Amino acid sequence: MFGLLLLGALVLGLIPAGSTRTPSIYDELLENGSASGTDDKTVGPRPCPRSFAGQVCANDSTILLLPNSSKALLLGWVPTCLVPAIYSLALVLGLPANGLALWVLATRVPRLPSTLLLINLAAADLMLGLALPPRIAYHVRGQRWPFGETACRLATSALYGHMYCSLLLLTAVALDRYLAVVHPLRSRALRGLRLATALCATAWLVAAALALPLALQRQTFWLAGDGAAGRLLCHDALPLDAQLSHSRPAFACLALLGCFAPLLVVTLCYGAMLRALAASGRPHSHALRLAALVLASALAFFVPSNVLLLLHYSDPRPGARGDLYAAYLPSLALSTLNSCVDPFIYYYVSADFREKVRRALGRPAQGLAGHTSKASGEEGAGAGSHTRSTSQV
Known part of the structure; x- marks a missing residue:
């Protein structure tokens, strides 16, 4: 859903607000040395060198002054070359x-509760990929955002929202497998389409709630001292007061509720599954x-990324973390x-999925009977006759 909103904004041809900006006296002061640390009462105090927090210009709240060290890191080879390469x-x-994966799961695999979870996971990963082209264009252009404020908000919330939604859906899949393996009899009535639908809806709603603060805060600012051409940054530099009052609680919730809590649940679920399989004497390799x-x-x-995020916002003292945002x-x-690993997990754990993919690609399916028997014997046997090995994530 984040990706669809982003594509809609881009189709409308949004342009940066103030794209015809002329050089201000603030730019001239920076060129004369205020950016290098000299005091100038016109532009206010120099910002602390903590991450990419900037000082708002006194005569234009859309212009940010960054320390030279932060500016060098922001415009260096890591953000402009390495980061877009990874996104690409x-x-x-x-x-x-x-x-x-989405096509196979939606059209070629039996409609089981576990299949519904994997369909949503594949959809979240697919929409995350659709949200990447604007970010790639931004970094390749040397940190110049060409699509405007609204598109920046949508792109930022889509990137974080779909990424954390993917992790939350992986958690939902782990919970489903935990019930199937550890509580096979008691979960027969519980593990149905109703529970799968509720888990998927919860994952999407939580991810949307976590990403919403990013869509409500201004994300684009001009980089001060960049000359007449201008450099419009998207999310990479925010005013220091906005970071402390708005971004710090928002990203703390993202890291804790969107990453560490789900990872803890996934670890506990798979740990309990392995213990149950070992105690039952069933193969569990x-x-x-x-x-x-x-x-x-x-x-x-x-x-x-989430450890760095917490470190970045954990200590508000000036200079406490330096330019940690660069890492x-x-x-x-x-x-x-x-998002690239998830489809290979489907392929690895599900004999039915492997068979459908091979058929879709026009390749003969070999040795599928043995794979199916092995997967069913190790994880699917205790889930009841209604649960096949379509999904063993």
Whole structure:
């Protein structure tokens, strides 16, 4: 849903507000040395060198003054080369893989509750990929946002919303598998389309609520001292007071409720599943490899950016964290690569999914009977005859 709103804004041809801005006296003062640290009562005190927090210009609240160190990092090779390269990789790999996964799950796989969860997960990953092209264009253009304030808000909320929605849906899938394996008899009546629908709706609503503050706050600011051409930043630099009053609680909720709490639930669910399988004497090597794959990908892609996010906003003292945001930018881009891993998890854990993909690609299905038997014996046997091995995530 975030992606559709973003595409609509881009189709309307939104242009940056004030794109015909002329150089102000603030730019001239910066060129004369105020940006390098000399005191100037006209523009106010120099901002603290904490991340990319800026000081609003006295005569124009849409212009931000950044310290030279922050400006150098913001315009360096990491944001302008490495970050768009990672986003492009996520786009090239994730878009076709999730598109194929969504088509197979929606049209070729039996409509089970677990299938509904995976359809929503594939849709969230697909829409995350659709939200990346504007970000790629922004970074490739040297941190120049060409689409305007509304599109920046939508792009930012879409990036975070779909990314955290993907993690929340992975948590919903883990809960479904936990009920099927650990409580197979008691969960027969519970594990139905009603529960799957409720889990999906909850994931989408929570992700939307977590991303909403980003859509309500101004996200674009002109970079001071950038000459007549101007450089409109999107989300990468915000006024210091806005960071402390608005962004810090919003991103703290994103990290805690959107990442660490879901990862804890996923870890507990897979841990309980492995214990139940080991105690029952059933083979669990497949389940062990699956749990390791899901947890390793989630930890590798989501934890670094969210740890940096909490560190960035944990200490409001001037200079407490330096330019930590420069490390957060590539870690945020790295988080989007998780959307590329999910389709391969489907392929690895589900014999039915492998069979449908092979048929869709015109390749013969080999050895599927053995795979199906193995998957069903390890994780699906305790879930009752109504639960097939279509989804073993």
